[in-house]
Amino acid sequence: RKEVEQDPGPFNVPEGATVAFNCTYSNSASQSFFWYRQDCRKEPKLLMSVYSSGNEDGRFTAQLNRASQYISLLIRDSKLSDSATYLCVVNGTNAGKSTFGDGTTLTVKP
Amino acid sequence: AAGVIQSPRHLIKEKRETATLKCYPIPRHDTVYWYQQGPGQDPQFLISFYEKMQSDKGSIPDRFSAQQFSDYHSELNMSSLELGDSALYFCASSSGWGTGELFFGEGSRLTVL
Numbered sequence: 001r002k003e004v005e006q007d008p009g010p011f012n013v014p015e016g017a018t019v020a021f022n023c024t025y026s027n028s029a030s031q032s033f034f035w036y037r038q039d040c041r042k043e044p045k046l047l048m049s050v051y052s053s054g055n056e057d058g059r060f061t062a063q064l065n066r067a068s069q070y071i072s073l074l075i076r077d078s079k080l081s082d083s084a085t086y087l088c089v090v091n092g093t094n095a096g097k098s099t100f101g102d103g104t105t106l107t108v109k110p
Numbered sequence: 111a112a113g114v115i116q117s118p119r120h121l122i123k124e125k126r127e128t129a130t131l132k133c134y135p136i137p138r139h140d141t142v143y144w145y146q147q148g149p150g151q152d153p154q155f156l157i158s159f160y161e162k163m164q165s166d167k168g169s170i171p172d173r174f175s176a177q178q179f180s181d182y183h184s185e186l187n188m189s190s191l192e193l194g195d196s197a198l199y200f201c202a203s204s205s206g207w208g209t210g211e212l213f214f215g216e217g218s219r220l221t222v223l
Binding site for chain 1: 143145151152153154155198200211212213214215216217
C-alpha cells in the first residue's frame with residue numbers, strides 16, 4: 001500500500017461545479033498536510049495547508065480527519081483555470097521528506 | 111522575490127554518461143530536497159539535506175549522489191545513466207527542518223538517449 005493515496009481521477013466537470021478530492025495516508029504519526037497544485041510540465045506549487053480544524057481559502061476548503069487518516073479538498077464554483085493536477089502531500093514525524101500522492105487531474109470544461 | 115533556481119533546465123545525455131544538476135535554494139532556506147518525476151507520475155522523493163548534512167534518503171539509485179555545499183546550493187550527480195533516468199528533476203527548498211511548505215524550482219528535464 002502506498003503511503004499516500006488519492007482518488008484516481010481524472011475529474012472532468014463543467015464550469016461552476018463543485019468537486020471534491022480525497023486523500024488517505026498510512027502513517028498515523030504524520031504531522032502536517034498540504035495540497036499542492038501542478039500545471040502540466042510545471043513545478044508543484046502550494047495551494048493550501050490543511051489544519052486539524054479545517055480551513056478555507058476563497059473557493060477552496062481543506063479538511064483533515066486524523067481518526068480516519070484522510071484529508072480532503074473541496075473546490076466550489078469551478079473555473080477553467082482550476083484545471084490542473086492536485087497533489088496531496090504528507091509530512092511524517094521525520095519531516096525530512098514530503099510524500100506525494102499520485103495526484104488527481106481535474107479538467108474544468110466550459 | 112527570488113525563487114529556487116535550477117540548472118540546466120534541459121539536458122540531453124546518452125546511456126552510460128554522467129550528468130550533474132544544480133539547485134540554488136531561496137536565500138536563507140537551509141533545507142533542500144530532490145524529487146524525480148517521470149511522465150505521468152507523481153514526484154518521487156530522492157534525497158534531502160538540512161544544514162549541509164544529508165537528512166533523509168528516498169528512492170535514490172546508488173548511481174546517484176548529491177551534496178549540499180557551504181552556500182546551501184546542492185548538486186545531484188548521476189552516473190551510468192539509463193534510459194529510465196529520463197525525467198523531470200525538481201529541487202525544492204524550505205526554511206527550517208520539517209516546517210512543511212516546499213518551494214519548488216522549475217525543474218531540470220533530463221533526456222537519456
